[in-house]
Amino acid sequence: MDTLELLLHRRSNKKLTHPAPNAEQLAQIFQAAFRAPDHGKLQPYRFIVIEGEGLKRLEVLLKAAAQELNLDEKQAAKAEKICGQPMVIAVVAKIDKTIEKVPAWEQMLTAGCATYSIQLAAQNLGFDNVWITGKWVDGSALRQAFECGATDKVIALIMLGTAKSQPDKEPKPVNPDKFVRYL
Incomplete structure (x- = not known):
């Protein structure tokens, strides 16, 4: 799929089924994530x-x-929906606040870009997905299971699999006039 076409037609889809990416496809997906902008x-x-x-x-x-x-x-009921998906990829932002050259907010953005790269790469390989968070990502048992340090933040639970059906509508174009200014 053409890159611009992928970006223009990407959308979230919570209605997923098997298969999920296999090991080889996951390796490609993570290679895409490692290409996210990363100051330092x-x-x-x-x-x-x-x-x-x-x-x-x-x-x-x-x-x-x-x-x-x-x-x-x-x-609480959403937990069953999340875990009823073929695959979930959790993303933990590993923030080091002691690095003056790269402030914490830049590190968080890098983790967010890596997350979006996972979504785009998966979509390009034919898998639909949705990025969710929710308050439960701050649960102490969850953080412990994900081996989170004190400054780490669980920023995404990406539900991933094959679309059960294609969405009925194409994404509507957004008028950029409200969002774009020139200096």
Whole structure:
């Protein structure tokens, strides 16, 4: 797929089924993530691939986070939807606040760019996905399972798989006039 075509037609899709990317496809997806802009070449991110039995463990962790953080029933119920997907890739931003040359916000942006690169590479390989967060990413058991340090932040749970069906509508073009200015 042409790069511009991919960017213009990318969209989120929560209605996923098997298959998910295989090991070779995941290797390509992560290579794309490693190409994200990265001031200082810090690679301030880690990726956790969750599939099979790992999805059952993730569901337990998300439900524990919902209880710990006093989330409502609707939020807690989303754990089952998330873990009912073929694959989830968690992205942890590894922030080092002691690096003066590369402030924490730049490191966070790099992790975000790597996350988006995962989405684009997966889409290019024929897999639909959606990037979600939610308050439960701050659950202590989840952070422990993801081996998060004190300054680390879980920034994404990417649900990934094959589209059950294609969306009915094409994405609507956005008028850039409200967002673009020239100096």
